[in-house]
Amino acid sequence: MIWNPTKECMSREQMRELQGKRLHKIVEYVYHNVPFYRNKLQEMDLSPDDIRTIDDITKLPFTTKKDLRDNYPFGLQAAPQSEIIRIHASSGTTGNPTIVGYTRKDISIWSECMARSLTSFGVTRNDIFSVSYGYGLFTGGLGAHNGVETVGASVVPASTGNTEKHARLIRDLGISGIACTPSYALYLAETMDKLGITKDQIKLRIGAFGAEPWTENMRTEIQNRLGLKGFNIYGLSEIMGPSVSYECDEQNGSHINEDHFFPEIIDPVTLEPLPLGQTGELVFTTLTKEGMPVLRYRTRDLCSLLPGDCPCGRTNVRMSAIQGRTDDMLIIRGINVFPSQVESVVLTMEEFAPLYMLIVDRVNNLDTLMVQVELRPDYFNATLDTPAAISELEKRFADKLRSVLSINAKVQIKAPGTIERSQGKSTHVIDKRKLY
C-alpha cells in the first residue's frame, strides 16, 4: 500500500520541478527570517533569486551541527515563537543540545511522512502498534506516535523502560507492530525469553526500526526471534525526526520523502557533490519546513543514493543503509574504522551475542584496538570448554576482523550478560586515547 501515490510516485521531472520551486521559496524564507543565513548568503554574494532550479542547490552554503550549537537555542528558528507548537531537543553529549521548533504545519508534514513510512511497512488502521522509542525531547517517540494516529492504527505509547510489562502487553493485547531501536528489539527478545513468552504467543508482524545503524544480520536475528518483518526507518531531529526515509517491501534501500527533504551526497573532505551511487556524507535541505529550516545540513552519516527504479512503484530516491558516521569513524593507526564494520563480523559468529564494545587505547605511542564480545549461553558447549578452544575461537574472530578492518584487533571474550545493554542509542566505543 502507498499512503500518498501523488507524491510518492511522481515522475522524476515533476519531482525536480517541485523541488526547484520549493527550494527557491525556502531560500527566500530563510533569507528574510534567519540572520544567520542572510549573512551567509550575502557573504557569498547570493540572493534568493539566484536559486531557481534544484540544480542551483550546490551554490548554497552548508550548515553543520556546530552552526546549530553556536546558534543555541533559537538562533536558526525562522518562525515567530507564537507559531511554534512543539520543541524537541537532540542529545547534547558533546555541547549544547540542538533545539528544534515545529510549527503546526511542520507537525502535520511530519505526521504525513510518518504515515507514508508506516503504510509502506504494511501498517493499517487494523493494527495495534506500540511505540517504544523514548517519549520526550527525543523525536522518536512523539514522531512515531503522530504517524500511527495519522494512519489510524491503535497506538500503544509504551516508550522505553519497563520492558517486562511491555513484553506482557505485546502478548496480552496482540500488539502487531512496534517502533523502536534495533538494539531495543533484541533486548525485548531477551526479556521475552526470560519471561518464557514464546514467538507463537505473540502477534508482532511489523517492526519499524531506526535511530541507530543496524545490519542485515541484525535484521535476520530480530526477525527470527520476534517473528516479524523488520523495516528500516531513518531520520534525524535536525531535519525532522524519524521518517525522513523509509523502506518498502523490496527492502533495497530507504525511500526519501524528497518532496520535503532534498538529499545530496558529498565528499566529506572536499565537500564536492558525488555522482549518484557513490558513498559519501549525506546532506539534507528541508524544502518545506517553517520552524527551523536548514540548508544543506551535513548529517555526518555515510551512505549512497541508489540509482534505478524500485519495483514497489515509488519513484522517490532511495538511500543505502548507513555505512558509518564521519564522526563515529575511528582513525586507528591511520586506518578508518567504523563500529558498524565490527558489528557485521560479530553477527556472523553464532557463538557470540549481538553485542560488542570497542576499546581504543594508545600504548607506547601505538594505537591499540580491543574488541569485546560476549559468549551466548546457548552456544557454549563441550567443544569450547578449554582455554585452547577459547583461544581458537578468539583467533577465528580476530582473523575475520582483520580481513574486514585491515588492522589487528585484540579480542576479549566475556561472560554472558557482562556487556552493557542499551535501551536507547547504543554506545559501542570507549576511546581512552588522550588526543585532545
Place this chain on the structure above:
Amino acid sequence: MTIRQLSIFIENQSGTLQKVLELIKQLRIQIIACTIADTAEYGIFRIICSEPDRACSELKAAGVAVAISDVFAVELDNQPGGAANVVGRFSEAGVGITYMYAFLLDGRGILVFRTDQADKAQEVIRKGSLRCLTEKELPVNA
C-alpha cells in the same frame, strides 16, 4: 566408563566465581570436586557435581555459559607412582591428556581427566583393567 562434568566460563574478576557458586547453592547442587583452568582474562571452572543435567540446564537458563562433557575418573593405587602408572598407559598408547585434576573419595585417589581420543582411551582402560568411577559411586548427600 565416564562421568559428567560441568565446565563454566567465568571472567577473571573478583566476585564472578562467587556468583556462580551462589547460583549452584540456590539450586541445591552439591559440588564433589572442582578445578579452575585459568588464563589472563578468564577461567574455565570445572566441577563434578550432583544432578549434572539439571545443574546445566538451570545454570544456562540463568545466563551462565556452561557446558556438560564426559570425563574419565580413574581410581589410583594409594602409593607413590599411582598417577604415573595410570598416565603412563595412555602415553604408551599415544593418547594425550587434555586436562587433569584429582580428588579423594573414601581415602582413595581419583584422577579426573579428558583425553584427545575418547575411543582409544576406553580401549586403554579396558586392556589395563583400570577401575573407573561411576556417577552412582559419587558421595551425593541429597
